[in-house]
């Protein structure tokens with residue numbers, strides 16, 4: 360019987376990898392940082408939402424994680440810096456520019472800096488590390504790949520393919536979809552350090568992000584699913600947090616997208632998408648009845664992260680479920 364590893368107070372000796380998308384992912388990642396402040400934490404972020412606007416390369420999910428973990432995100436909105444203004448957008452509008460994808464005046468700082476570093480030949484992983492350092496983030500924030508990948512969705516009404524941001528922002532998701540594809544994913548290589556982080560992880564967290572357009576692109580990076588399976592064989596524990604509570608999301612179109620693409624819009628439908636990768640899956644008490652449909656070991660906890668304390672609570676719950684109680688805990 361292999362002696363169960365312990366990970367020290369607040370899991371400080373653990374290596375944790377979190378797979379994250381936008382708002383929900385950024386919040387659990389922040390919770391994991393708070394719950395295990397000294398553990399090695401790598402947040403692997405979806406880049407399928409990336410879009411070029413006004414000659415700038417926007418990486419929304421990376422920026423949401425950067426802003427959330429550095430404490431400057433607009434909490435209500437879930438993206439962009441708190442207290443931002445849009446004078447530049449107003450001027451652009453006056454001059455006849457397209458402004459449906461709104462770039463705040465503070466937000467432009469990160470896009471201009473990213474543009475500078477791209478033009479200096481830096482890959483996304485190095486740029487992200489540089490931005491994280493300047494924002495004082497004590498975790499490794501890693502794009503899923505340095506290669507270009509863009510999520511496109513097919514509209515149900517006419518079969519037309521549109522970029523994810525046109526669907527999500529311009530059309531406010533008010534259209535049914537019938538397909539999703541990750542343009543460029545076949546040629547995408549895992550970002551430098553990603554496979555090593557998975558290979559040495561004690562725990563891998565599937566954050567409560569949109570399973571269709573936030574976690575699926577990450578899991579589609581060639582080589583990652585196999586790396587996750589190998590990590591499990593070696594003893595790493597993979598735990599997920601359900602992004603649906605009672606068949607609905609806290610924020611965003613995930614439930615409707617699941618339904619439109621023929622999946623059950625429930626926590627069980629989400630777990631099925633992660634097929635045989637999960638050891639543990641957190642479900643809300645409202646979804647207790649679904650545990651029979653879920654292959655992974657289900658654990659029940661309030662899925663709503665109310666503020667920072669709520670994020671840390673849910674993160675601690677997942678850490679306990681995957682790694683056991685921290686040393687010296689009650």
Ligand code: FO1
Pocket residue numbers: 380381382408417418419420422423438439459460461462466524527528
């Ligand atoms: N979401 C919106 O609903 N409207 C916007 O105008 C908008 C602008 C924007 C600019 C930068 C950025 O990093 C994110 C932005 N988002 C906006 C959110 C973005 O569409 C989503 O965060 C993700 O792509 C989905 O998680």
